[in-house]
Amino acid sequence: MTAIYVNDLVKEYKNGVKALDGLTLTVEEGEIFSLLGQNGAGKSTLINVLTTYLHPTSGNVTMFGKDVYREGAEIRSKISCVAQRTSIDTHLSLTENMIFQSKLYKVSKIEAGKRMEMLIACFGLEKYLKYPVSSYSGGVKRRLDIALNLMSNPQVLFLDEPTIGMDIQSRAAMWDMVKKIRNDFGTTIFLTTHYLEEADQLSDKICIMKNGKEVIQGSPNVLREYLRQDLLKISFSVKKDAEHCYECLKEAIALKESDLRHDKIITSLKNGRKDLEYTTSWLLEHGIPFLGIEIVQPALEDVFISLTGENEKEVS
Ligand SMILES: Nc1ncnc2c1ncn2[C@@H]1O[C@H](COP(=O)(O)OP(=O)(O)O)[C@@H](O)[C@H]1O
Ligand SMILES: [Mg+2]
Secondary structure, eight states: OOEEEEEEEEOTTTTTTTTEEEEEEEEEOOOOEEOOOOSSHHHHHHHHHHTTSSSSSSSEEEEETTTTTTTTHHHHEEEEEEOOOOOOOOSSSHHHHHHHHHHHHHTOOOHHHHHHHHHHHHTTTTGGGTTTTOOHHHHHHHHHHHHHHHOOOOSSSEEEEEETOOOHHHHHHHHHHHHHIIIIIEEEEEEEEBBBBHHHHOOOOEEETTTTTTEHHHHHHHHHHHSSOOOOEEEEEEEEHHHHHHHHHHEEESSSSSEEEEEEEEEEOOSTTHHHHHHHHHHHHTOOOOOEEEEOOOOOOHHHHHHHHOOOOOOO
């Protein structure tokens, strides 16, 4: 079943900024759907429209077949949203926070007790029960925030940039948590991110967006296949060497579709191994201090760059 259907959605703010400009996307029930785009692409605006917080300028949005505006109250009872600012009250204890949340959603006392116990165990929060919430680390606060938002057993959970600013370990723990929510509760998860790796590791489906429009949608594998052609990667030990080589190589071999990325040059292959051999001998002849040269398959990053023209690993 389709969980979310967005068709030709436009949101123009009062200042004339068109944050969403004819966006169309479909989210299936039970999937982890990632909306990937750089800062300012319109991700938070879309979440605010989907969670009925903002009214769109035009277009259709339905959730489980119901119109998000005409049936806003019903939709709100079925969804939960973890925004960038937490909804935790640091004056309350962990359990008081959870009970407060259940009251907001009118969950019965018995049901709330059961869910609280289950969520505390599920997300490993037992050991924090005896400490004040204000003393929790950022990562634990975020875990609690998500647990709070699951008290109402939502059908769709929205996560706006859930791992922004996190270190690698906390990010991996968050990915596990998101997958667990989908697997254990069957919750549809709609998240936004500007980390390519996050979208790649986590999602059943990705929608890449730019300037308020979708650029491409599909599973990570389908997106990777988009480029279809292998690439030639030349690595250097330092960025400066890569930059120097890039300039020389551009003139010498007339590389049309090539990118300088940090300490690497990535270029599309026109003639397969011949290009590899030719480029290798050119590099050696000119005494260029490169570290390695190899033919690689396109990564999601290559697809992203090719479609959006954004040449950054983290898209922001
Ligand atoms: N309340 C607002 N009023 C006017 N413009 C806004 C408002 N919120 C966001 N914008 C603008 O809309 C565009 C999309 O913003 P946003 O949805 O926050 O993008 P993202 O979450 O992808 O970074 C940006 O150009 C931003 O400056
Ligand atoms: Mg945002």
